[in-house]
Amino acid sequence: MRAVVARHRDDRGALLPILHSLMEELGHVDPAAIPILADELNLSRADVHGVVTFYHDFRQTPPGRTTVRICRAEACQAVGGNELVDRARSRIGVGLGETTPDGAITLEQVFCLGNCALGPSVQVGDRLYGRVGAQELDRLLGEAA
Numbered sequence: 001m002r003a004v005v006a007r008h009r010d011d012r013g014a015l016l017p018i019l020h021s022l023m024e025e026l027g028h029v030d031p032a033a034i035p036i037l038a039d040e041l042n043l044s045r046a047d048v049h050g051v052v053t054f055y056h057d058f059r060q061t062p063p064g065r066t067t068v069r070i071c072r073a074e075a076c077q078a079v080g081g082n083e084l085v086d087r088a089r090s091r092i093g094v095g096l097g098e099t100t101p102d103g104a105i106t107l108e109q110v111f112c113l114g115n116c117a118l119g120p121s122v123q124v125g126d127r128l129y130g131r132v133g134a135q136e137l138d139r140l141l142g143e144a145a
């Protein structure tokens with residue numbers, strides 16, 4: 001964490017780049033980082049906490065081994081994106097932003113994956129899938145479990 005801070009210390013508005021780097025390198029922003037970042041950047045803990053909690057992209061717990069993101073933006077919503085979210089929730093028993101107890105899958109919503117013409121879109125790890133129906137979703141979740 002201190003190495004990440006050192007890389008960005010002289011940037012203007014260093015907090016956001018640091019948080020993004022922590023997400024890339026560690027997969028989450030541990031709450032224990034908040035006082036350290038506040039100290040390093042001469043900010044209050046409340047300021048850092050406010051930024052971390054304002055942006056939903058900054059997870060505070062480690063993600064599961066596979067992250068499944070289901071698009072809920074307008075184009076995907078029109079072709080069943082919300083129904084996929086409901087199905088995924090009931091299939092794996094966790095809500096959005098949560099991880100299955102065995103640490104296999106983190107379920108997230110996303111607002112556009114740049115695949116609007118082929119919705120509903122789902123991203124599993126780094127792979128993007130289009131025109132995902134209920135059975136395809138079940139298959140993807142089964143493979144990730």
Ligand code: FES
Pocket residue numbers: 071072073074075076077111112113114115116117119121
């Ligand atoms: S709206 Fe879902 S990929 Fe763009």
